[in-house]
Amino acid sequence: QVQLVESGGGSVQAGGSLxxxxxxSGLIYRRYCMGxxxxxxxxxxxxxxxxxxxxxTYYRDSVKGRFTISKDNAKKTRSLQMNSLKPDDTAMYYxxxxxxxxxxxxxxxxELEHWGQGTQVTVSx
Numbered sequence: 001q002v003q004l005v006e007s008g009g010g011s012v013q014a015g016g017s018l019x020x021x022x023x024x025s026g027l028i029y030r031r032y033c034m035g036x037x038x039x040x041x042x043x044x045x046x047x048x049x050x051x052x053x054x055x056x057t058y059y060r061d062s063v064k065g066r067f068t069i070s071k072d073n074a075k076k077t078r079s080l081q082m083n084s085l086k087p088d089d090t091a092m093y094y095x096x097x098x099x100x101x102x103x104x105x106x107x108x109x110x111e112l113e114h115w116g117q118g119t120q121v122t123v124s125x
């Protein structure tokens with residue numbers, strides 16, 4: 001059974017930084033895609049950043065240049081360094097993973113099999 005556990009959320013003022021981490025257990029795939037989605041109250045879930053074991057990486061346009069996703073395939077972790085945070089970044093952030101490569105369309109569809117419980121990020125103005 002795959003479990004994804006997020007950590008690192010919190011509250012920060014606009015312009016600040018946070019680092020999220022996701023640790024996977026039970027992930028037996030040789031090749032997998034893993035990354036971050038977010039959902040703000042009253043809004044649809046949206047993809048933030050994905051990267052797979054081969055290094056294919058995708059970001060949503062609004063976070064490019066501010067967020068960086070990193071991976072440790074051996075430890076099966078993904079981290080999301082978030083800089084220059086804006087109030088619009090406020091959301092519950094979810095880690096997700098699935099077997100195979102990442103594709104850009106997955107940021108929109110969210111077609112990943114496994115999901116974590118989420119960690120809250122709040123950015124105040």
